[in-house]
Amino acid sequence: PHAGAWQGRRVLVTAGPTFEDVDPVRFIGNRSSGKMGFAVAQAAAEQGAEVVLVAGPVVLATPPGVRRVDVRSAAQMREAVMANLDGVDTFIAAAAVADYRPMQASAQKIKKGEGPLQLALERTDDILAQVAAHPRRPARVIGFAAETERLDEYATRKLRDKNLDAVAANDVSAAGLGFESEDNALALFTPDGRSDIGPASKAEVARILLQRIHALGTTAA
Numbered sequence: 368p369h370a371g372a373w374q375g376r377r378v379l380v381t382a383g384p385t386f387e388d389v390d391p392v393r394f395i396g397n398r399s400s401g402k403m404g405f406a407v408a409q410a411a412a413e414q415g416a417e418v419v420l421v422a423g424p425v426v427l428a429t430p431p432g433v434r435r436v437d438v439r440s441a442a443q444m445r446e447a448v449m450a451n452l453d454g455v456d457t458f459i460a461a462a463a464v465a466d467y468r469p470m471q472a473s474a475q476k477i478k479k480g481e482g483p484l485q486l487a488l489e490r491t492d493d494i495l496a497q498v499a500a501h502p503r504r505p506a507r508v509i510g511f512a513a514e515t516e517r518l519d520e521y522a523t524r525k526l527r528d529k530n531l532d533a534v535a536a537n538d539v540s541a542a543g544l545g546f547e548s549e550d551n552a553l554a555l556f557t558p559d560g561r562s563d564i565g566p567a568s569k570a571e572v573a574r575i576l577l578q579r580i581h582a583l584g585t586t587a588a
């Protein structure tokens with residue numbers, strides 16, 4: 368058994384991309400490797416938490432002591448999150464969930480023609496927003512934000528509009544940080560303001576992030 372600050376806590380983490388099928392051989396995806404979310408799951412488990420990790424399609428090993436549920440699409444990720452929400456006190460959404468999916472996945476491989484091909488897309492459900500508005504809302508709901516501009520404005524808007532306890536924002540246009548890389552830097556927005564983490568390895572960033580989340584609401588306002 369691990370001793371640590373997160374002993375007895377249940378933590379639910381999402382990680383990785385989602386793939387939205389276009390036809391049997393093609394999909395719409397994104398550049399998330401899952402490394403950041405897996406580092407968060409690992410750090411929470413090392414601190415004694417009971418961790419469930421809902422992982423999109425990634426090629427990473429499961430961190431020791433973590434229960435992993437593999438999914439492919441945004442719809443499957445939403446279902447896995449809802450099925451594992453009971454008793455969770457901290458939800459951390461590090462996944463890069465697709466915002467749009469093809470309205471209809473073609474049953475057969477789409478053949479090419481002469482002209483342009485139009486794909487009709489529809490919105491996916493916002494898993495983070497649904498968890499934050501859920502009757503069994505975890506005490507702490509933490510979102511990530513991947514932005515290429517106006518980090519502060521977009522992150523504080525997410526914090527407020529989705530009723531979150533914190534938003535961990537990364538500037539994904541910075542070279543060597545964010546998607547796919549080994550390192551990351553986060554700006555953590557809470558109702559109390561902004562505090563920065565890193566740049567450092569995703570393992571180190573995850574440890575510091577968990578310390579800050581643990582301290583949320585325990586300091587005098």
Ligand code: PMT
Pocket residue numbers: 381383398399400401402403404441460461462463464465466491492493494495496509510511512513514537539545546547548
């Ligand atoms: O996986 P890595 O290669 O290590 O890269 C890490 C990362 C850059 C993917 C990660 O640090 C990160 O920023 N993850 C969130 C990426 C993202 O999709 O951000 P967003 O601004 O589109 O979404 C905001 C938040 O809503 C996120 O917490 C996301 O998980 C959540 N969301 C979004 C859409 C949706 N349908 N459901 C959601 O839950």
